[in-house]
Amino acid sequence: MKTLLEKLIINYPYFFAMVLFAIGVLTVLTRSNLFKKLLGINIMGSAGYILFIAAGNIRGGTEPILHTSDPGAVYVNPLPSALMLTGIVVSVSVTAFALSLIIRLYKEYGTTDAQRIARMRNEVTESDSSDRR
Amino acid sequence: MIADNLPAFVIIVPLFVGVVLPVFARRLRLVEGLVVLAEAAGLAGAGFLAYIVFAQKGTDWVYQLGGWPAPWGIELTVNSLAVFFLLAVMAVSLPIALFTIGNLKEEVGGNRRTARFYTLFLLLVGALAGMALTNDLFNTYVLVEVATLSCCGLVSSRGTPRAAEAAFTYLILATLASSLVVIGIGFIYVITGHLNMGFASQGLAEVWQTKPHVVWLAISFVLVGFGLKSALFPLHVWLPDAHSSAPSPASAILSGLAVKGYMICLLKFLYVVFGPDLMKEFSVDRILVLAGMAAIICGAVMALPQDNLKRRLAFSTVSQVGYIYLGFGLMDENGLAGALFYLASHAAIKSALFLSAGAMISATGKKKISEMAGIGREMPLTAAAFTAASLGLIGIPMFSGFVGKWYLITGSLDTGDFLPTVIIIAGSVLCAAYLFPVIRVAWFESPQTANQENTAQLKGPGAAQKLALLMLMAVIFILGIVPGPFIALAKNAAAELLMFR
Numbered sequence: 001m002k003t004l005l006e007k008l009i010i011n012y013p014y015f016f017a018m019v020l021f022a023i024g025v026l027t028v029l030t031r032s033n034l035f036k037k038l039l040g041i042n043i044m045g046s047a048g049y050i051l052f053i054a055a056g057n058i059r060g061g062t063e064p065i066l067h068t069s070d071p072g073a074v075y076v077n078p079l080p081s082a083l084m085l086t087g088i089v090v091s092v093s094v095t096a097f098a099l100s101l102i103i104r105l106y107k108e109y110g111t112t113d114a115q116r117i118a119r120m121r122n123e124v125t126e127s128d129s130s131d132r133r
Numbered sequence: 134m135i136a137d138n139l140p141a142f143v144i145i146v147p148l149f150v151g152v153v154l155p156v157f158a159r160r161l162r163l164v165e166g167l168v169v170l171a172e173a174a175g176l177a178g179a180g181f182l183a184y185i186v187f188a189q190k191g192t193d194w195v196y197q198l199g200g201w202p203a204p205w206g207i208e209l210t211v212n213s214l215a216v217f218f219l220l221a222v223m224a225v226s227l228p229i230a231l232f233t234i235g236n237l238k239e240e241v242g243g244n245r246r247t248a249r250f251y252t253l254f255l256l257l258v259g260a261l262a263g264m265a266l267t268n269d270l271f272n273t274y275v276l277v278e279v280a281t282l283s284c285c286g287l288v289s290s291r292g293t294p295r296a297a298e299a300a301f302t303y304l305i306l307a308t309l310a311s312s313l314v315v316i317g318i319g320f321i322y323v324i325t326g327h328l329n330m331g332f333a334s335q336g337l338a339e340v341w342q343t344k345p346h347v348v349w350l351a352i353s354f355v356l357v358g359f360g361l362k363s364a365l366f367p368l369h370v371w372l373p374d375a376h377s378s379a380p381s382p383a384s385a386i387l388s389g390l391a392v393k394g395y396m397i398c399l400l401k402f403l404y405v406v407f408g409p410d411l412m413k414e415f416s417v418d419r420i421l422v423l424a425g426m427a428a429i430i431c432g433a434v435m436a437l438p439q440d441n442l443k444r445r446l447a448f449s450t451v452s453q454v455g456y457i458y459l460g461f462g463l464m465d466e467n468g469l470a471g472a473l474f475y476l477a478s479h480a481a482i483k484s485a486l487f488l489s490a491g492a493m494i495s496a497t498g499k500k501k502i503s504e505m506a507g508i509g510r511e512m513p514l515t516a517a518a519f520t521a522a523s524l525g526l527i528g529i530p531m532f533s534g535f536v537g538k539w540y541l542i543t544g545s546l547d548t549g550d551f552l553p554t555v556i557i558i559a560g561s562v563l564c565a566a567y568l569f570p571v572i573r574v575a576w577f578e579s580p581q582t583a584n585q586e587n588t589a590q591l592k593g594p595g596a597a598q599k600l601a602l603l604m605l606m607a608v609i610f611i612l613g614i615v616p617g618p619f620i621a622l623a624k625n626a627a628a629e630l631l632m633f634r
Contacts, residue, residue, distance in 0.1 A: 108294035
C-alpha cells in the first residue's frame, strides 16, 4: 500500500492541475478587477488542459505517427491533446468576448474595477429615479 | 438522404443558417424569413424523430456521426428523452422567433446588430438540439460552450453598459462552471478511458469501488458545474441580472430553454453516465431534493418584493427550476416524468410570460408593475397571454403546470416523503402571491390619469407577435388539456433513465 505522499509524487501532474485550478477559482472569486477575473478564468482553463494531457501521456512514448522503421513503438494517446485543442479554441473565444465587454465597460465608466462600476451604476439609477419623481 | 441523417440535420441546420445570416444583414426581411424557415424545419424534424421513436417502441436509433462506430466516433441517440426535449426546444423557440419579426430592430438597434442577434439565437437553438441528442461527454462540453457564449452574446445584445456588466458576470460564472464540467469529464475519462456515455457508464460500474474518491470528485464537479449554469438555488446569483437586462425575446429563450438545456445535460450525466446506483451511493438524490425544495421557497420569496416585472419573472425562474430538480432527485418514475413534463411546460409558460411582459414594456415604456395599471384594456391579447401563462405557472387545472405538479406530487408521495409535497403546494401559493398582483393591476385597476395622454400613441403588438403569443398559449392549453401523449413520452424517458444499466 502506497502512502499518500508517494501517490502525490507519482501523480504530480494531477496535483499541479488541482493547485492551478484552486488558484484560478480564488482569483475569479476574490479579485474585483475585471482583467484579473479574466486571467483567473484562463488559469482555470490551463488546469483542465494539464489534467487531460497528463491523462493521455505515456512515459517514454513517442509522437502518435506511424514509423515504418519501428511499427511496434509505444505512442502517446493523441485524443486528449486533440480535445484540448478544442478547449483552447473555446478559451480563446471566451477571452476575446470578455475583453470586448471590458472595453465597453471601461469606455462607459472609466474603470475596470467591478465594485466601482457597481457603485457608479447604483448612483446613476438612484439619480434616474429621483429625476422621475 | 435527409431522412437517414435527420438527427445530424436537426443540429446542423440551425447552426449553419445562423452562421450565414450576417451575410444578408442588409435585407432584414430575408433574414427573418430564413430564421423562421430554419425553426420550422427544426420543428418538422423533431416531429418526425418523435414519430420514429413512437413507431420503434423501445429501441433507440443510434446515429453515428461520420459513420465512425461507438468507442471512437460520436454518437447521437434518438430516444424518448432526446425527442421530448427536442420537441420542447423547437415548439417554444419557433414562437419566440416569430415574436421578434419586425420589432427586434428597435430593441437592439440597427440591421447588423439584429442579424447578429439572430445568429446567436440560432446557434443557441442548434446547441440545445445537440445537447438533447448527443451521447458523447466531450461533445456535450463543446455544445455547452456554444450555448454559453451565445447566451452571453444575447444578454449583451442591447449594448447598454448595464447589459454588458450583466453579460460579464454571467460569462465569468458560466465559464467557471464550464471549467468545473470539463474537469469532471476529465476525471471520468482518466478512470474509464471512454468519452462515449454508454462505455463510460460501464467503465464506472467496474472501477468505482476501487477509486471512490475520483468518482466522488467527478460527480461533485459535474453537479456544481451544471447547477451553476442552470441556476440551482444557492448558485443562482447571476440569473436575475442577466435575464432581466437582455431584450425580451432573449430573456424568453434564456429563461425558457437555455437553462433547461443544462438541466438535461446534468440529467444525462447523472442517470446515464453515473447511473441511479451511484447517485444513491453518493446521495446525489438527497442533495437534489434538498436544493430543489430550498430553491422553490427562496426563489418565490425573493420574487415577491420585486417591482420590476422582468426581475420578478427572473426570480420566478429560480423558483421553478427547483421543481424540476426536485423531480430529478425523487428517483421515481412518476416524479421524473413529472419533472420532464414540468420542464417542457415551464419552457412554454416562461417564454409566454417574458414575451407578453416585453410587449407591455415596449408599448408603455414602463418597466414597473405598479405603473402598468389598466393595461389589460389597452392590450387585451397580450394581457390575456400573460394571465393564461400565470395561471399555468401557478398550476390551475386545465393549464399545463397543473399536470406537471400533479405528477411531481404523485412521485413524491410514492417515495413516502411528505415534505416535498408540502413544499410543492406552498410554492404554488407563493407563485400565486407574486403573479396575481400583476394580473390584478393589469385588469382591475383603472389607468392613472398621467397615462391617458400616452394611450393614444400606444403601439400594440403586430400580427406576428399576436400569432406567436397565440401559439404559446396553444402549447400551454394542449399540454394542459390533452397531456396524454406527452406524459407517455415523458414516462418512457423516465423509465429508460431509471432502468439504465
